[in-house]
Amino acid sequence: xxxxxxxxxxxxxxxxxxxxxxxxxxxxxxxxxxxxxxxxxxxxxxxxxxxxxxxxxxxxxxxxxxxxxxxxxxxxxxxxxxxxxxxxxxxxxxxxxxxxxxxxxxxxxxxxxxxxxxxxxxxxxxxxxxxxxxxxxxxxxxxxxxxxxxxxxxxxxxxxxxxxxxxxxxxxxxxxxxxxxxxxxxxxxxxxxxxxxxxxxxxxxxxxxxxxxxxxxxxxxxxxxxxxxxxxxxxxxxxxxxxxxxxxxxxxxxxxxxxxxxxxxxxxxxxxxxxxxxxxxxxxxxxxxxxxxxxxxxxxxxxxxxxxxxxxxxxxxxxxxxxxxxxxxxxxxxxxxxxxxxxxxxxxxxxxxxxxxxxxxxxxxxxxxxxxxxxxxxxxxxxxxxxxxxxxxxxxxxxxxxxxxxxxxxxxxxxxxxxxxxxxxxxxxxxxxxxxxxxxxxxxxxxxxxxxxxxxxxxxxxxxxxxxxxxxxxxxxxxxxxxxxxxxxxxxxxxxxxxxxxxxxxxxxxxxxxxxxxxxxxxxxxxxxxxxxxxxxxxxxxxxxxxxxxxxxxxxxxxxxxxxxxxxxxxxxxxxxxxxxxxxxxxxxxxxxxxxxxxxxxxxxxxxxxxxxxxxxxxxxxxxxxxxxxxxxxxxxxxxxxxxxxxxxxxxxxxxxxxxxxxxxxxxxxxxxxxxxxxxxxxxxxxxxxxxxxxxxxxxxxxxxxxxxxxxxxxxxxxxxxxxxxxxxxxxxxxxxxxxxxxxxxxxxxxxxxxxxxxxxxxxxxxxxxxxxxxxxxxxxxxxxxxxxxxxxxxxxxxxxxxxxxxxxxxxxxxxxxxxxxxx
RNA sequence: GCCGGGGUGGCGGAAUUGGUAGACGCGCCAGACUCAAAAUCUGGUUGGGGCAACUCAGUGUCGGUUCGAGUCCGACCCUCGGUACCA
Numbered sequence: 001x002x003x004x005x006x007x008x009x010x011x012x013x014x015x016x017x018x019x020x021x022x023x024x025x026x027x028x029x030x031x032x033x034x035x036x037x038x039x040x041x042x043x044x045x046x047x048x049x050x051x052x053x054x055x056x057x058x059x060x061x062x063x064x065x066x067x068x069x070x071x072x073x074x075x076x077x078x079x080x081x082x083x084x085x086x087x088x089x090x091x092x093x094x095x096x097x098x099x100x101x102x103x104x105x106x107x108x109x110x111x112x113x114x115x116x117x118x119x120x121x122x123x124x125x126x127x128x129x130x131x132x133x134x135x136x137x138x139x140x141x142x143x144x145x146x147x148x149x150x151x152x153x154x155x156x157x158x159x160x161x162x163x164x165x166x167x168x169x170x171x172x173x174x175x176x177x178x179x180x181x182x183x184x185x186x187x188x189x190x191x192x193x194x195x196x197x198x199x200x201x202x203x204x205x206x207x208x209x210x211x212x213x214x215x216x217x218x219x220x221x222x223x224x225x226x227x228x229x230x231x232x233x234x235x236x237x238x239x240x241x242x243x244x245x246x247x248x249x250x251x252x253x254x255x256x257x258x259x260x261x262x263x264x265x266x267x268x269x270x271x272x273x274x275x276x277x278x279x280x281x282x283x284x285x286x287x288x289x290x291x292x293x294x295x296x297x298x299x300x301x302x303x304x305x306x307x308x309x310x311x312x313x314x315x316x317x318x319x320x321x322x323x324x325x326x327x328x329x330x331x332x333x334x335x336x337x338x339x340x341x342x343x344x345x346x347x348x349x350x351x352x353x354x355x356x357x358x359x360x361x362x363x364x365x366x367x368x369x370x371x372x373x374x375x376x377x378x379x380x381x382x383x384x385x386x387x388x389x390x391x392x393x394x395x396x397x398x399x400x401x402x403x404x405x406x407x408x409x410x411x412x413x414x415x416x417x418x419x420x421x422x423x424x425x426x427x428x429x430x431x432x433x434x435x436x437x438x439x440x441x442x443x444x445x446x447x448x449x450x451x452x453x454x455x456x457x458x459x460x461x462x463x464x465x466x467x468x469x470x471x472x473x474x475x476x477x478x479x480x481x482x483x484x485x486x487x488x489x490x491x492x493x494x495x496x497x498x499x500x501x502x503x504x505x506x507x508x509x510x511x512x513x514x515x516x517x518x519x520x521x522x523x524x525x526x527x528x529x530x531x532x533x534x535x536x537x538x539x540x541x542x543x544x545x546x547x548x549x550x551x552x553x554x555x556x557x558x559x560x561x562x563x564x565x566x567x568x569x570x571x572x573x574x575x576x577x578x579x580x581x582x583x584x585x586x587x588x589x590x591x592x593x594x595x596x597x598x599x600x601x602x603x604x605x606x607x608x609x610x611x612x613x614x615x616x617x618x619x620x621x622x623x624x625x626x627x628x629x630x631x632x633x634x635x636x637x638x639x640x641x642x643x644x645x646x647x648x649x650x651x652x653x654x655x656x657x658x659x660x661x662x663x664x665x666x667x668x669x670x671x672x673x674x675x676x677x678x679x680x681x682x683x684x685x686x687x688x689x690x691x692x693x694x695x696x697x698x699x700x701x702x703x704x705x706x707x708x709x710x711x712x713x714x715x716x717x718x719x720x721x722x723x724x725x726x727x728x729x730x731x732x733x734x735x736x737x738x739x740x741x742x743x744x745x746x747x748x749x750x751x752x753x754x755x756x757x758x759x760x761x762x763x764x765x766x767x768x769x770x771x772x773x774x775x776x777x778x779x780x781x782x783x784x785x786x787x788x789x790x791x792x793x794x795x796x797x798x799x800x801x802x803x804x805x806x807x808x809x810x811x812x813x814x815x816x817x818x819x820x821x822x823x824x
Numbered sequence: 825g826c827c828g829g830g831g832u833g834g835c836g837g838a839a840u841u842g843g844u845a846g847a848c849g850c851g852c853c854a855g856a857c858u859c860a861a862a863a864u865c866u867g868g869u870u871g872g873g874g875c876a877a878c879u880c881a882g883u884g885u886c887g888g889u890u891c892g893a894g895u896c897c898g899a900c901c902c903u904c905g906g907u908a909c910c911a
Contacts, residue, residue: 215828219906222827227910246911259911299909324909334911343909416910535906569905605849606836611829612904614836619850625864626849679840688838691848698848768844773892775844799878813891815843823891 005631007595007732014732015116023748024118026074028521035071036522037063038502038561040530040538041078044104045085048111050570050577050615051531053587057600057729058567058609058686059529060117064728065681066526067118068752074522076505077112077119079105081128082429082494090428090460097428098456101128111588115596116731118748123508127497128428132504134451135514136496137433141444142552144434148194151442154421158186164464165425185285190423191432191490195544199224199415202543211563213610216535223536225416230400231331232409234258234308234317242266242308242319245330245414248377249403250395253384254337254358256348258308259301259322261332267321270304277302277321284323299324299347311408312399313385322347330414338373345373358384359392420541422493427458427465429491435476436486446479452487465489498538499545502528502560515554524557532566539564565684568612577615585615597730598624604729605690627733630697630726634719634737640705641741644716647709660710662703667759669699670718675755677725689725696722716741721753768819769794771803787814794820 018024028034039059042052056077063075079101086097093100105126112119125132143149157166161179165188176183195202203224206217230249233241242258260267262284271278280302301322308317324343325334338348339357348355355369359379367374381387381395390398403409423432431452433445445452455473458466467473467489474487506522507515524546539561546560569576572583590599602623607613634641658664677692700722705715719741727734727747738747762783767790769777777799781790791812794800804824811823 213828215906218827222907225910229911244911248911322909324911326910329910336911341911343911414910532905608837611837616836616850619836622849628864687836688848691838694848766844770843770892773843773890778844811891813843815892819843819892821843821891 003635005628005733007597007627008592010736011114011116011596011732014735015113017735018116018118018748023746024075024120025122026072026120028518029072030521032070032072034522035063035066035073035527036506036525037066037073037075037527038505038525038529039075039077040528040534041080041498041501042108043080043083043085044101044108046104046107048108048587050585050587051567053115053599054570054603054609054613055529055531055567056112056115056117057603058565058684059527060115060600060731061604061686061728062527062529062684063118064731064748065752067748068724068727068750070751074123074505075117075119076123076125077117077121078123078125078501078505079108079127080494080498080501081105081126082491082497084426084428086428087426087460094460096456096458096460098128101428114591115600118731123505125501125504125508127430127494127501128454130451130453131511132501133430133497135504136430136492136500137445137450137452138447139500139514139549139552140433140492141447141450143193143548144444148197148548149191149422150194151189151191153187154190154192155185156188156190156425158184160184162464188423188425190421192419192421193544195420195541196415196417198544198547199226199417201547202417202540205543205559209559209564212561213532213564213566216532216539216564216566219535220540223417223540227414227416229412229414230396230403230409231412232311232403234311234335236266236306236308236319239266239306242333243331244333244335245412246335248337248340248396249399250377250381250387250390250392251337251340251358252312252335252399253381253387254339254356255310255317255335256338256354256356257336257344258317258319259325259334259336259344259347260304260319261325261327262321262323263327264321264325264332266304266306266319266333270306270321274305277304280321299343299350301347301351311403311406318353320347320351328418329416339369340373340375342373342375356383358382362391420493420544422496423490424493425465425489426491427454427460427467429494430454430497431467432488432490432492434488435478436488437478437483438486443479443485449479454491465491495538495541499541500549502542503546503549503555515549519554520556523555524559525561527563527565528561529565529567535566565609567609568607570613570615572615574614585617590620594620594624595627595732597627597733601627601690601730604686606687608685608687626694626697627730629701630722631733631737633697633701634740637705637715637719638740638742640712641716641719644705644712645742647712658710658714660708660714662707663710663714664759666699666703666711666714666718667756668762670696670714670721671756671759674721674725674753675760678752678755681725681728686729690729693722693726696725723747724750724753765817767794769797769800770819770821771800772823773821776800776803790814790820794822 037059039056059075063073067073081101086101089095089100090097127133140149159166159176159179159181161181162176166176166183175181203221203226206220209217227247229245229247231243231245233243236242244258262281267277267281271281299322301320304319304321306319308319310317325332336344336347338344338353338355340359345355357369357374358381359374360382361367362379377392379392381390387395387398400411431454433450433452435443435445437443455467455470460466474489476485476487477483478485502525503515503519503523506519510516542560546555547558549555550558571577572585575581575583577584587599598620602620603613605623606616606619658667673692673696677689680688696718700718703715705712720743723734723738723741724747734747764780765783766778766780768775769779777797779793779797781793795809800822804822807824809822809824813821
């Protein structure tokens with residue numbers, strides 16, 4: 001009677017085995033090639049969801065495969081533990097955020113261990129621990145020293161009922177998510193990091209990130225949003241010159257009005273004298289439009305009653321305030337050319353402003369300016385005086401040069417990217433380590449006094465950050481110690497923590513430095529695995545932080561992540577699993593029912609890692625069935641395996657020239673599959689790896705190893721290969737069956753199998769015969785047939801003769817070892 | 825609008841550089857075992873026609889290149905994701 005496959009039992013035994021031996025603890029070893037495989041760390045929300053399981057299984061398969069290739073593999077895990085949900089839970093359950101977070105971490109850690117992921121738990125970190133965030137505060141001091149961190153006023157979402165700042169995600173249709181009150185835009189002084197200083201490098205380096213998906217690279221390029229143009233000014237009577245930015249200086253002679261943003265100083269000043277303008281400016285302030293509304297929003301505006309002088313023509317141009325001009329981009333003011341910009345065209349048409357064409361199509365065709373603007377940057381300038389008759393590119397140059405020589409403007413490069421605002425008016429985050437004197441002057445907290453600890457034993461009744469009302473926290477003294485000071489009560493954006501954790505994993509226990517020399521052994525990360533939702537923010541901030549750390553002498557690489565894999569979503573019934581859709585499947589219930597190996601196997605088998613995965617309960621049962629069949633096969637043949645081991649040493653296997661036809665056949669199948677599996681492991685196409693393993697199991701199931709010695713050793717060889725190719729995906733059962741088969745050591749550290757090219761050779765070849773490119777017949781010929789013989793045999797085939805009949809054979813194409821195409 | 829994926833059986837998905845379309849699995853059908861069912865095993869399973877050998881059609885649509893196209897080129901349709909009054 002064979003032992004029944006009992007996943008719960010063998011999985012906990014395997015996990016204990018690895019744990020006792022510290023199988024996944026690694027250290028620096030310059031003799032071996034290192035491989036750093038990293039999965040994005042989870043937010044400890046309570047329990048794992050299927051997206052986590054998929055993400056971490058992919059990472060674990062990569063890690064275990066790389067280990068079998070002989071590399072020194074680091075795979076760490078930790079917790080992105082600061083954040084808003086802890087505060088919400090605190091209010092709902094009257095538990096301090098720290099307690100709630102720690103309990104979640106403890107539970108989720110047991111879940112990760114239950115899934116058998118090969119993490120080096122000695123490196124585990126939690127971003128909410130003072131040992132972690134003190135280095136973040138220390139690094140902030142370095143940024144302050146370099147003037148890469150600064151304070152300025154910035155607009156926030158303010159909930160007037162709750163008297164608190166809201167994150168963008170907490171604003172729903174312009175209202176606070178909890179209070180339902182209309183959200184106001186309020187200016188608050190906040191900390192910023194100068195990411196724009198690195199915009200050029202962040203953009204240029206994208207070209208070299210060849211191991212990243214194109215989608216992510218494109219998104220980052222668009223996010224940085226570099227554009228080349230010209231900045232110039234209009235003289236305004238009694239005012240400072242009005243600066244505008246344009247990417248189309250070639251259309252400068254077509255300007256018929258100027259627009260400024262509602263927050264622009266000229267608009268605010270005009271609002272002081274003109275109630276209509278004031279009303280308009282006010283109406284713009286309260287619009288917190290959703291994307292959909294933005295799309296269809298009407299172009300509204302009102303004249304300010306002042307004019308600017310055109311820098312070339314000297315013409316007086318009316319200045320308007322318009323709702324579609326953004327204060328945050330460029331100079332907050334634009335030159336408007338309705339003939340060649342669609343928004344300006346719509347605005348001019350509505351307000352009866354002149355549309356003055358200054359570009360005509362290069363092909364001589366006519367454009368109907370009463371219908372739309374001519375926006376293509378291909379054409380010839382006209383009605384433009386000295387700039388007439390130029391192509392757009394040449395005209396841009398000419399205008400830029402004119403403005404420069406006349407002192408009215410200059411070429412500039414503009415970025416859409418803004419400096420990174422890192423202040424959050426929240427409790428559950430890393431305290432920003434500064435204090436203020438009574439005049440509001442900023443003082444850094446000296447390195448020696450770090451960390452500024454976040455009090456964890458807090459009463460969380462209302463919505464306000466408890467430290468704002470906690471004098472014990474905010475009352476302090478200046479670094480000099482001689483005067484009272486007020487401590488900053490804002491905390492860092494949690495993206496701050498997740499921007500450098502990958503480096504900290506390399507230096508566990510380092511309590512004298514943020515990073516030490518170990519970081520340069522492991523970095524950069526060879527393979528990063530995570531969700532596409534982090535394509536821009538997290539991945540851009542982490543790249544930025546890496547460059548900051550490089551320039552602070554902490555790391556010597558330019559980029560943190562060499563290869564990036566973004567796994568697809570987990571779907572159920574065609575849509576993303578989510579609580580709101582009530583279509584979630586709890587991973588824990590699946591693990592309890594089938595075991596970790598089945599869940600891992602199904603996840604890898606159901607679709608390629610980068611594609612979405614459709615959850616299917618029946619198919620999970622199919623994966624379980626496969627593992628049971630494998631289990632039974634190994635146990636059924638354990639005696640044969642023992643005999644095979646006695647008969648043949650490894651050398652015999654490698655040199656096996658198998659006289660037996662069936663043994664040769666099995667070896668051919670095995671090595672054909674192995675060749676494919678090796679390619680698919682490298683391509684990270686695990687679904688076809690599993691398909692290959694299933695095919696191999698099907699062959700082994702039908703094979704009789706007892707026939708003779710050749711069969712026995714071919715069988716053992718194939719069984720060993722099957723175990724090895726499944727080991728990264730279903731590691732527990734592989735571990736157990738490796739020992740059942742009596743193989744030495746752990747499969748975890750077994751060598752990756754080599755394809756035996758000789759085994760792929762065959763005495764005969766199957767040829768596909770086509771007539772005019774359509775499959776018509778097949779023949780099997782000796783492998784050493786000459787081309788002439790192949791030709792003759794193909795034409796002589798019964799079915800082929802039937803197709804050729806008396807038609808003339810014009811050509812015969814032979815694809816070596818594959819097919820013959822007869823053209824008639 | 826722009827950018828990036830993706831359209832292949834009843835379903836999830838396979839198919840190096842153009843070379844046997846549908847690997848592998850799920851589901852379904854039939855059979856074996858069983859008093860019966862479950863489990864397990866064996867066989868079948870793209871659609872149409874035919875008793876069969878066989879034959880015709882077929883990878884979103886239309887056209888093209890080629891001895892040969894799921895794969896390459898052109899135009900279009902659908903779908904998923906991202907993103908935007910960015911001047």
